[in-house]
Amino acid sequence: MRTNLQLAILAQEESGSNISLVLPETNELIAGIVSFLIVFFFVWKWALPAINRILEARQKAITGKLEDAERAKNEAESLRKDYEKQLADSRTQRNEILDEARKNAEQIKADLLAKAQTEADGIVAKAREEADNEKSRALSEARQEVANLTIDLAEKVVGQSLDRETQLGLVERYIAELEEK
């Protein structure tokens, strides 16, 4: 009794060679060639020029962008250097101004001190002068008083009024003698 598998093999052998399953059918071959030609002509005439355009544009754009970035970077760099230079300049300037201000302040201070000193000295000198004046005036007044008292005393002692002018001369002479001693 044959198995089903043997039957199947027999059936295939009866109905023709199996090589027909491997070889292309004319119908399909035609369809296949048409399909390939559709794809090939599309790729050849449209797709590859398109991708070349796209890639070239992209390459150009990227190169341009890179150059732009490089330029911007350089600009920023030079700007930064400018700023740093300005900063350093302003720092020096500030120091100069401060120095000058300090010098000015010291100058003003010294001037003020000197002026105050001079004024104080003036005031002291003036005070001393006034005191001297006061003293000499007091002395002369005292001398006058003493002379008057002496004369009055002498008049009372002598009991008579002497010639006042003569007596004043006497007293003066006497006091001068005292001073000389």
Add this chain to the structure above:
Amino acid sequence: MGGLIALVAAVHHECDVVNEVVCVPADVKTLFEFKEPWFTIGPVNFTRTSFLFLLAALIVVALLFFGLRRNRMVPSKFEAAIQSLVEFVRDGIARDIIGPEGVKYTPYLLSIFMLILVGNFFELTPFINFPIMSRMAIPFFLSLVTYFIFVIVGFAKNGLSYVTAIVWPKSVPVALRPLVGLIEFVSTFALRPLTLAVRLFANMVAGHLMLSLLLGSGVAFILAVGEIGPKAGIGIFWFAFGLFIFLFEIVVASLQAYVFTLLSAVYIQSSLHPEH
């Protein structure tokens, strides 16, 4: 149309699932028969497979068109994907394998790569479930085109020394030259187009068969639960294994498109510089 639906239908309706160990429909050819032509132009029948061929071409055209339509500085995700795919074929295959003069073969290489890639993914596309490269037509035709390109390039670039360099390789000791020359001759002029076509074709047939068998028998077993009882549980295992193969086929589909394109480039390169 072969594949999942036919298989499930055949197994479910024509098999004695309880008693038969190996179940084959009365005429096994029905599994490989393709649907009636939709219409006929002169002597040419237009079938579902023909339609899928043209659909693949249109999808490739649409992908490239929408991926490359706009010239923008910052592409969308889809545009970036398509553009990097094109760049991959142009730079990664054409230029890197063939050299600077290889860029002019990019239209051909890109066309076959995209067509095979989309065609292979039909294997995994719901409601299509059919890799068009599992029919010999396109692999056969494309490997023939590659064959003509590299033979013509070989003669155009090197004249008759293209063949003599292969038949009488100077880099090999004299005693070995006849043997190596014969092997090289057969390998270059007879085996290359054959292996190129069969590699793609067989890989896609195998993947399609695996998916159909595993997912189909899984469904068939599970559906037969009323007749075979607990044994239907094995269908879950087949189905799960089928899903695993499905993931695997994603890799195969991409890889076979890459391999076919890469080898075409390698063959063209070896014709430009036959001494290597």
